[in-house]
Amino acid sequence: MSAPPPRSTAEDPNATSSSSSFTFPPEYSFPPFFTRQTNLTTHHAQLTKWASLVLAYCRHHRIFKLSLSGDPTTTTTTSSSSSETTGGDGGEAAGPDTTELFYNRRINRRLSLADIREVIDFLRRDGRAEYVTTAKGGSAEGGGSGGGGDVAWIYWRTPEEWASLVEGWVDATGQRGSVLTVYELVEGEGTRGSEFHGLDQELLLKALNVLVKRGKAQIFGHEDSLGVKFF
Amino acid sequence: MGNSSSRITAQDQAILDLKTQRDKLHQYQRRITHLTDRETQAARQLLARGDKPRALLALRRKKYQESLLAKTDAQLEQLEKLTASVEFALIQKDVLFGLQQGTNVLKEIQAEMGGIENVEKLMGETAEAIAYQQEVSEIIGGRISVQEEEEVEDELAALEAEVAKKEAAVQRLPSVPDTQLPVQKVAEEERHPRPAAKKAQAERQAMLA
Numbered sequence: 001m002s003a004p005p006p007r008s009t010a011e012d013p014n015a016t017s018s019s020s021s022f023t024f025p026p027e028y029s030f031p032p033f034f035t036r037q038t039n040l041t042t043h044h045a046q047l048t049k050w051a052s053l054v055l056a057y058c059r060h061h062r063i064f065k066l067s068l069s070g071d072p073t074t075t076t077t078t079s080s081s082s083s084e085t086t087g088g089d090g091g092e093a094a095g096p097d098t099t100e101l102f103y104n105r106r107i108n109r110r111l112s113l114a115d116i117r118e119v120i121d122f123l124r125r126d127g128r129a130e131y132v133t134t135a136k137g138g139s140a141e142g143g144g145s146g147g148g149g150d151v152a153w154i155y156w157r158t159p160e161e162w163a164s165l166v167e168g169w170v171d172a173t174g175q176r177g178s179v180l181t182v183y184e185l186v187e188g189e190g191t192r193g194s195e196f197h198g199l200d201q202e203l204l205l206k207a208l209n210v211l212v213k214r215g216k217a218q219i220f221g222h223e224d225s226l227g228v229k230f231f
Numbered sequence: 232m233g234n235s236s237s238r239i240t241a242q243d244q245a246i247l248d249l250k251t252q253r254d255k256l257h258q259y260q261r262r263i264t265h266l267t268d269r270e271t272q273a274a275r276q277l278l279a280r281g282d283k284p285r286a287l288l289a290l291r292r293k294k295y296q297e298s299l300l301a302k303t304d305a306q307l308e309q310l311e312k313l314t315a316s317v318e319f320a321l322i323q324k325d326v327l328f329g330l331q332q333g334t335n336v337l338k339e340i341q342a343e344m345g346g347i348e349n350v351e352k353l354m355g356e357t358a359e360a361i362a363y364q365q366e367v368s369e370i371i372g373g374r375i376s377v378q379e380e381e382e383v384e385d386e387l388a389a390l391e392a393e394v395a396k397k398e399a400a401v402q403r404l405p406s407v408p409d410t411q412l413p414v415q416k417v418a419e420e421e422r423h424p425r426p427a428a429k430k431a432q433a434e435r436q437a438m439l440a
Contacts, residue, residue, distance in 0.1 A: 225251035
């Protein structure tokens with residue numbers, strides 16, 4: 001977790017923080033926070049603080065997939081205008097440049113990729129993160145579920161918690177026995193105002209599968225047109 | 232996808248197909264809206280550069296996109312109406328099924344009762360039984376035997392004797408005295424206490440001191 005060579009903010013187009021509304025904790029401005037602590041107790045405290053910072057940051061920006069390298073194109077968020085302006089099919093859009101999460105320009109300190117992975121692994125053990133896996137079963141950038149890829153799910157709400165929210169909405173709106181499309185749940189007018197409106201479709205499917213296991217829902221249809229019936 | 236013991240019907244699949252089509256139209260509308268915004272922006276930029284013919288072309292394209300948008304709006308309305316009709320028809324089907332079940336249960340209960348004739352016959356028999364019972368009650372209640380009459384008279388005599396005894400006990404009480412109490416004397420003594428009383432009071436005060 002050593003400091004990188006000094007980099008001028010003038011050559012950086014994103015020098016001004018995109019998250020002016022997000023308040024970083026005081027330790028974020030403390031250089032040793034970006035350096036791996038050798039003392040076990042201190043290291044555990046450091047990991048705990050980093051984990052809570054990652055969760056808070058992702059919750060604030062509604063980031064569901066986090067690129068460990070900080071590439072904004074692989075980070076999925078839901079901003080109110082993103083899907084409208086891009087004309088995209090899903091709720092996925094280029095999110096904020098997450099390099100600012102692991103790189104503090106003001107004190108010129110960066111968390112190394114190995115240490116970022118350690119934070120993600122720490123979150124994984126707590127059930128708050130998971131490496132994004134490809135259809136073949138490996139992780140997005142190789143290395144399996146343990147080794148970790150380059151993109152990770154950040155569960156500031158676990159699929160079980162999202163499932164409970166969806167179930168609550170189904171009960172409140174009298175949708176039991178109804179057939180709804182996954183797109184409708186994420187982008188529909190009916191869910192506007194609910195917390196899962198604009199949720200990443202893959203994450204919604206994870207949540208719906210929790211309800212399927214509980215016998216509260218059934219997913220059917222084809223890959224491009226999935227529907228769900230609630231019981 | 233989903234459970235092996237599928238609870239998904241053909242109607243559910245049909246509704247999903249309709250809703251999927253609706254979603255695709257929504258996405259198409261979103262794309263068209265984005266394109267019209269882009270064409271407007273392009274027209275503005277071209278006009279700023281003084282390229283009027285191309286600006287006009289961009290606005291024509293925008294107009295065409297808007298006409299497509301109007302068409303998709305009409306199609307969306309049709310789809311949504313159809314979806315709502317199918318969903319409501321399914322609810323009606325469930326209601327009718329419920330009514331059918333209720334009717335069947337009622338018929339079964341009525342069959343167990345044996346029909347209207349059986350009910351009328353039963354009611355007639357019940358009325359006859361009630362009338363017979365009333366007749367029996369009247370016969371029993373209307374006649375009292377000689378022995379019972381004597382017992383009633385004996386009980387009355389015993390009650391009379393009891394009342395007479397109570398009256399005699401009341402008469403034996405002492406009479407109330409009619410002499411007046413000496414009220415004035417007591418009042419005077421209170422006003423002018425005797426010397427002995429005064430002395431006793433003084434002693435009591437000395438002890439207290």
